[in-house]
Amino acid sequence: MTDETIEIEIDGKSLSAQPGQMLIEVADANDIRIPRFCYHKKLTVAANCRMCLVEVEKSPKPLPACATPVAPGMVVQTHSAKALDAQKSVMEFLLINHPLDCPICDQGGQCELQDVAMGYGKDVSRYTERKRVVADKDIGPLIATEMTRCIHCTRCVRFGEEVAGLRELGATGRGEFTEIGTYISHSIKSELSGNVIDLCPVGALTAKPSRFTSRPWELEQMPTIAPHDCVGSNMYLHTRRQEVMRAAPRENEALNETWLSDRDRFSYEGIHSKERLLTPRIKRNGKWVDVDWQTALNVAKIGLEKIIASHTAEKVGALISPSATTEEMYLLQKLLRSLDCHNVDHRLRQADFSGQGLAPNFYGTPIRFKELSTLDSILLVGSHLQYEQPIVNLKVRKASLAGGKVMALNPIDYDFNYPLHAKVIAKPFDMLNNLIAIAKVLAQGSSQGLPGTVAAANVEVNDNIRAIAAQLKASNSSALILGAIAFNHPQFNAMYELAELISDMSGSQLVCLPEGANSAGAWLAGAIPHREAVSLDIKKPGLDAKRMMEAKLKAYITFGIEPELDCANPSIVKRALDEADFNVVVTAFSSDSIDAFADVQLPLATFAETSGSYVNAEGGWQTFKGTVKPKGEARPGWKILRVLGNLFDVEGFAYTTSIEVQHELRKQLETLQIKNRQERRFNMDTPHIEGLQRISTWPIYRGDSLVRHAESLQQTTTNDPAAVAMNSKLAAELYLKDGGEAVVKQQYSEVRLPVRIDERVPDGCAYIPGGYSETAALGECFGKIDIERS
Ligand code: SF4
Ligand code: FES
Structure with a gap:
């Protein structure tokens, strides 16, 4: 767009336009309605329906407004007799073959053709x-x-x-x-x-x-x-x-x-879903009984109080969905901290918490999402972006279409809907060495020295590494994008530090895209064990999500999750929950698994049934209201937590709306110094894994309880059934074939899974997704596994 403008006239109005604009764009910007079907502002011009014909002075024939660029002094009539005649003729042609049965069409009442036909069609067909x-x-x-x-x-x-x-x-x-x-x-x-x-x-x-x-x-x-x-x-x-x-x-x-x-x-x-939990329930003598809210909340309160009295509050832990609202996160941590417990976390699939004390206020993006589409170079690190963050991927694709170079460092050779300029496909525990190699190439010929542990690492540099480093260095605008695989990787902190180092050395932005709708909100609201709301460090931090489960606490509160399908290590989670003395489950969905370990189930409203806010990775707050009443006896999460707070006599829990909760948090945030860069330690030790390595991600329609209960999404071909995927070389070594069955062993558990041959999985690795009941008996997302023929 230039600052140059030209003057045109449409329907007698003098208007300013920019050279290159189409008539329909200028008309739209000035509320002059021209009928159209094929034109859409986000798509290229096809000009094939001819519905937008308008009269242009000095043109012998009407011209399509969507494909006619403005010119100085142009005089246009959109509703003259000539224009209307052309538009009505096109309408008549379109209706020759289109059925005239709007009452039985699902689009009836919201149909562009129906609307335009009302204005430009005839009431009697000549056909x-x-x-x-x-x-x-x-x-x-x-x-x-x-x-x-x-x-x-x-x-x-x-x-x-x-x-x-x-x-x-x-x-x-x-x-x-x-x-x-x-x-x-x-x-x-x-x-x-x-x-x-x-x-x-x-x-x-x-x-x-x-x-x-x-x-x-x-x-x-x-x-x-x-x-x-x-x-x-x-x-x-x-x-x-x-x-x-x-x-x-x-x-x-x-x-x-x-x-x-x-x-x-x-x-x-x-x-x-038929699996919605519609009433509060308590387990009485081993049997589930529906009860009223008062009874259920009292049972929850008394149960937690008993644990705290006999074992201290440190023996209680709470896990909350990263897609819970900021208000729910804030109230849950406030309740627990008022009881002197800091064991609260939303990082359900994270495996490495070693750098959490040095972490930024939240993991997000320092540039706006839309700026991604203007970058010269983008390096995806541990991300199948298209299926993790589809809307961000659109921006990256735009950058690629505009000539930007997209590159990837991943444990699987994912297909993207744009070409990759260079890619490194590495086993999970080789990813860190590849990042070190990129940093080393960038350091060549630079006055900037590498930190000792990075410089000392003995890593292989290949042509792909050189191509990635050269592209990042040559770019005027570039970014590294850390995705879900990086966040859930057992060496997340080292990968993050190296990504930061590489972005500094190459002048790139570091964009972090954690899973869930509200990870940023969770960090700000204090749904982390080592910082209170507004990022205040805690002297004696609580346990993170992983340690809470390993520590086998006496009581757990789970909020908006299905623990065995949402957490990094389902077998440890199941053991911890089964062995705990008391579990309070705040959930929108019931399941046999929840029935087995819960003592109280409190029905939770879904995002559509509650009010609250999400903070996106840009740090932008967006507040929303409930759109429908919660199903059955379900209640918004912030109300459930408020009443629990009241039962525990916690001071400052007399909220009447979720907005009051938000205001309380945001008032405190006014004093927050935004810290976006992590301080670095550069611990580059990589464990040596003998044998096969597991790669695990959560497929797009298995990522949280709401999508898992969305029937149509579950039926899509994108939603592959649970399987163990490996390349044909490994399959041959293990005497396995596509469609056969394999026994997969990890730590102390084993499952039987169908085999899928996928040449994108590197040698020495097998891909086994999380989020399926079929794989929920297994352990960590990454690490050693054994596979045998069944
Ligand atoms: S009318 Fe609908 S189905 Fe047909 S080409 Fe247009 S968008 Fe596609
Ligand atoms: S909108 Fe179809 S030709 Fe212009």
Whole structure:
């Protein structure tokens, strides 16, 4: 964009425009409505529907406003007789084949074609021949197709090519025989596929889970914040009579633009899960009994009091979901600390806490998400970004499309929807040495010396390492992105310190993208054992998530999690919870596993049913209100904690709204000095792992209890069943084959899993995901495993 402007006239109004703008953009910016179907501001111009024809002075024929650049002195009429005649003619052509049965179409009432037809269509059709019929396609559990309704605007096709980076939908045939579909009959796999539902201007692509369940005029549109990643995508929940019926993106140019990931769009289905816990329950004589809130909270309070009286408060520990609201985090830690207990943590999958005392106020990004799309170079460290943070990945893809170079250091050779300039695929415990190697190459010819332990490390430097270092050094703007694999790695602290060192040496930004919607909020609210709210260090820190489980405490409080599916080492977690004397479980979902270890279950409202705030990785606070009443007897987490606080007679727990809780915390935060850089120690010791190494991540639709209960997401082909994946070389060595069964042993446990051959897994490693009951008996995400034929 330049500062130069030109003057044009549309419908008699004098307007300023910038050279290169299309007429439709200038009209939109000035509230002049031009009908359109194929144009979308986030997609390239196709100009194939011709609905936007307008009259332009001196042009013999009407011109498409979406494809006509402005010119000085241009005079445009959007509603002259000539323009209207052209628009009405196009409408008549479009309706030749489009079915005229809006009452039975799911899009009825929110259909761009229906709306435009009201303004530009005729009430009587002159077309009496047979309409064309197109067979529907099955493209998976998320999107329903009625391809007879398609008007070939190609928005869905362009979205796949230009935004999602996956050419899944395309046009075949010509003229009347044009059809939109998948080139090969298959389910759509994109993690952003649901956006074509919003883009499709007719009822050809609609949301399968909510299809034919409601009409748009019955729905209320409630703004909220997405509860899964550290971006804080803005979204709407569409509700009817206190039920969430569907979700849609809410435009926020700085965060999610006009898009929403499928994880955020369809996870609302979890709210309606049959496994929702609807009443408070207590275990009486080994049997579960439904009780009222007062009784359940009293049992919780008395049980915890007994443990504290006989063993001290240090024998109590609390784990909270990193997607809980900031208010829930703040109240849980406040309650525990008032009882003289600091054992509280949200870092459920982290394995290395050695640097926590030196950590920044929270792990986040020093640059705005949207700035990522302008960078020259990006190095992903331990991240399958596309499936961890789909919206951030869009920004990285934009950078790549603009000529930026994306590189990766990962334990699996992941496919990305952009090319990688260079990549290093290393076993988990070789990742650190590769970071050291990058630092060493950067240090060559530089006056900046390396810290002793880094300089002393004996590491191999290969061409890929040199290419990564050279690209970072040559860039004017670059970033390292630390993803979930890095955060959950047993050498996280050393990796973080090296990433910081590399970013300093190369002038890059260090962007940290932890899991969960509210990790930043958790750090600020004090849901960590070594700092109180607002980052005040504690003289005698409590136990972190890992040590809490290893220490076999006497009582646990779990909040918004399914411990065996959400924590790094499920076998240790199960042992700790089974052996504890008393467990209070605040949960939205019940399960056999929770029934087995809990003593009290308190039904928790989901994100849609509560109010609160999330702090995204930029440090931005976003507050939201409840959109529907909680199911059954479930209650918002902050209210449950407030009442518990009152029962324990904790001072300062008389909140009447979640906003009061937030204000209390934010008042204290006013004095916080933001510290974004970690002080370094550079402990570069790497354990020697004999034999096979496990690689584990949480697949996108297994990452938290809400998505795990969203039925349609569970049916997608992206959601592979639990398996042990290895390359064919290892499979041959172990006499295993694709589809066969293997016995996987880790520490003291073993499970049987189907074998999947995946050449992206490096030699000497096997990939076994977390978040599945089938793998929940195993141990740490990374470390030694044994695999045998069953
Ligand atoms: S399916 Fe919808 S978005 Fe795709 S080309 Fe057809 S009308 Fe356009
Ligand atoms: S919107 Fe301009 S041609 Fe389709």
